[in-house]
Amino acid sequence: xxxxxxxxxxxxxxxxxxxxxxxxxxxxxxxxxxxxxxxxxxxxxxxxxxxxxxxxxxxxxxxxxxxxxxxxxxxxxxxxxxxxxxxxxxxxxxxxxxxxxxxxxxxxxxxxxxxxxxxxxxxxxxxxxxxxxxxxxxxxxxxxxxxxxxxxxxxxxxxxxxxxxxxxxxxxxxxxxxxxxxxxxxxxxxxxxxxxxxxxxxxxxxxxxxxxxxxxxxxxxxxxxxxxxxxxxxxxxxxxxxxxxxxxxxxxxxxxxxxxxxxxxxxxxxxxxxxxxxxxxxxxxxxxxxxxxxxxxxxxxxxxxxxxxxx
Amino acid sequence: xxxxxxxxxxxxxxxxxxxxxxxxxxxxxxxxxxxxxxxxxxxxxxxxxxxxxxxxxxxxxxxxxxxxxxxxxxxxxxxxxxxxxxxxxxxxxxxxxxxxxxxxxxxxxxxxxxxxxxxxxxxxxxxxxxxxxxxxxxxxxxxxxxxxxxxxxxxxxxxxxxxxxxxxxxxxxxxxxxxxxxxxxxxxxxxxxxxxxxxxxxxxxxxxxxxxxxxxxxxxxxxxxxxxxxxxxxxxxxxxxxxxxxxxxxx
Numbered sequence: 001x002x003x004x005x006x007x008x009x010x011x012x013x014x015x016x017x018x019x020x021x022x023x024x025x026x027x028x029x030x031x032x033x034x035x036x037x038x039x040x041x042x043x044x045x046x047x048x049x050x051x052x053x054x055x056x057x058x059x060x061x062x063x064x065x066x067x068x069x070x071x072x073x074x075x076x077x078x079x080x081x082x083x084x085x086x087x088x089x090x091x092x093x094x095x096x097x098x099x100x101x102x103x104x105x106x107x108x109x110x111x112x113x114x115x116x117x118x119x120x121x122x123x124x125x126x127x128x129x130x131x132x133x134x135x136x137x138x139x140x141x142x143x144x145x146x147x148x149x150x151x152x153x154x155x156x157x158x159x160x161x162x163x164x165x166x167x168x169x170x171x172x173x174x175x176x177x178x179x180x181x182x183x184x185x186x187x188x189x190x191x192x193x194x195x196x197x198x199x200x201x202x203x204x205x206x207x208x209x210x211x212x213x214x215x216x217x218x219x220x221x222x223x224x225x226x227x228x229x230x231x232x233x234x235x236x237x238x239x240x241x242x243x244x245x246x247x248x249x250x251x252x253x254x255x256x257x258x259x260x261x262x263x264x265x266x267x268x269x270x271x272x273x274x275x276x277x278x279x280x281x282x283x284x285x286x287x288x289x290x291x292x293x294x295x296x297x298x299x300x301x302x303x304x305x306x307x308x309x310x311x
Numbered sequence: 312x313x314x315x316x317x318x319x320x321x322x323x324x325x326x327x328x329x330x331x332x333x334x335x336x337x338x339x340x341x342x343x344x345x346x347x348x349x350x351x352x353x354x355x356x357x358x359x360x361x362x363x364x365x366x367x368x369x370x371x372x373x374x375x376x377x378x379x380x381x382x383x384x385x386x387x388x389x390x391x392x393x394x395x396x397x398x399x400x401x402x403x404x405x406x407x408x409x410x411x412x413x414x415x416x417x418x419x420x421x422x423x424x425x426x427x428x429x430x431x432x433x434x435x436x437x438x439x440x441x442x443x444x445x446x447x448x449x450x451x452x453x454x455x456x457x458x459x460x461x462x463x464x465x466x467x468x469x470x471x472x473x474x475x476x477x478x479x480x481x482x483x484x485x486x487x488x489x490x491x492x493x494x495x496x497x498x499x500x501x502x503x504x505x506x507x508x509x510x511x512x513x514x515x516x517x518x519x520x521x522x523x524x525x526x527x528x529x530x531x532x533x534x535x536x537x538x539x540x541x542x543x544x545x546x547x548x549x550x551x552x553x554x555x556x557x558x559x560x561x562x
Contacts, residue, residue, distance in 0.1 A: 052410065052561065053561040054559075075415050078414065082407070082410055085410075085411060086408045090328045090329055099317060100411070103314050103412060147411075
């Protein structure tokens with residue numbers, strides 16, 4: 001089943017078209033990375049999905065319910081964490097979670113147990129300080145806790161780690177990873193390492209349009225640029241470029257400290273031919289390994305391609 | 312109207328845990344306590360300030376205390392209410408505190424009506440407590456005190472206060488800042504005072520409520536049907552406006 005379905009979504013802010021016929025779908029149970037540079041339209045899409053903003057065209061549904069006509073039904077099955085969550089500063093963490101539970105009509109001992117469990121998961125059990133005195137990391141962890149108070153089928157996270165220090169990021173990503181399997185997670189971010197760590201599917205958004213939507217490893221392989229080999233010789237030999245002249249599988253070569261980074265067209269041929277060439281020169285081979293393309297490479301290439309097409 | 316009760320509870324708790332209880336409660340109690348004292352000693356205060364004057368002032372009665380209290384209710388304390396009402400929606404929209412609750416099953420109509428109910432009931436409570444206090448102090452300073460005029464005046468003043476709460480909340484939904492909302496609401500109050508110069512408007516609309524409050528406090532007869540009826544009509548219109556605007560608002 002599809003958790004989120006967006007079709008031809010349009011949002012216009014005066015002369016600026018924030019979303020331009022955006023279409024995508026998020027399979028149920030996936031951890032879906034919603035990736036894009038600042039201003040690409042990520043938050044606008046999320047605001048429409050949550051009923052906080054109106055679309056100027058197109059349709060969007062969550063778990064089969066149209067977000068534009070029945071936002072209340074959508075809200076009952078969704079959890080949401082904004083990039084910078086704002087709480088009532090005079091409330092305590094447990095009071096805020098109980099307040100959120102009451103908005104879902106939840107009360108009683110089961111809710112008290114749920115609140116206690118979430119406070120423990122967020123590392124906020126026994127914290128009596130009002131939320132106004134919390135650090136950013138504490139607020140973000142409480143934000144995750146309030147987002148899952150109703151055990152949502154779909155969890156929408158808008159750049160949940162962008163304002164955090166490394167420890168705060170680590171904690172929040174661990175909380176997200178703990179939800180994998182039980183909840184569909186729609187995770188908007190521009191931090192690529194976070195996506196690589198937790199997401200199994202990725203959509204890249206640029207100028208309000210979807211420019212790629214793939215499984216993370218497929219995206220890396222398809223758009224990650226040329227294939228690369230890392231070569232380390234027993235001793236430094238500056239003559240390696242001359243030794244490789246005329247090899248058709250070779251597209252580029254660069255020195256990276258002790259090693260060489262070699263761009264190849266045909267990985268199998270390169271791996272077969274290279275040890276022989278090195279041996280024929282009388283050199284020793286210490287290491288020969290393929291370098292996996294990063295999501296960052298894929299992201300940069302996609303955005304550059306989109307910008308090139310736009311100009 | 313999903314979420315009405317949780318938001319109402321939250322509004323009550325917020326009132327008693329933040330500056331609101333001190334500003335609203337404090338102002339009502341303070342004026343409630345000092346107004347009868349000011350009425351009792353007005354002549355002495357004037358004499359000490361300006362020396363002996365040829366003007367012979369009559370001895371004050373409990374009606375002067377009621378008049379002083381009704382003036383403060385209709386002017387200073389109404390401004391205190393405007394300050395609080397101006398931030399009800401605009402303040403939360405600005406600070407972003409409504410974002411997470413509104414992504415839960417909470418209707419925007421419920422938010423507006425819960426905020427209106429909470430503020431109205433807290434103003435009513437403050438008015439009852441402070442009028443009770445002013446009654447006690449008045450009884451301590453004056454003889455043969457009759458309570459009916461002041462309570463009738465406070466009843467009509469509450470209708471005026473509800474009108475201003477509804478109007479200010481509508482403005483608070485319309486404009487993006489608390490200060491702007493207060494400014495517009497204050498301008499509306501000033502406009503009401505200016506329009507009150509025109510007798511037909513005062514007689515047949517809610518504009519006449521302010522004068523009605525002071526006349527009732529001093530035990531004079533007032534025709535209340537048109538001012539009260541139009542005030543209730545205005546409350547309904549302002550609330551509908553607030554709900555419609557807030558439902559369309561992008562957050």
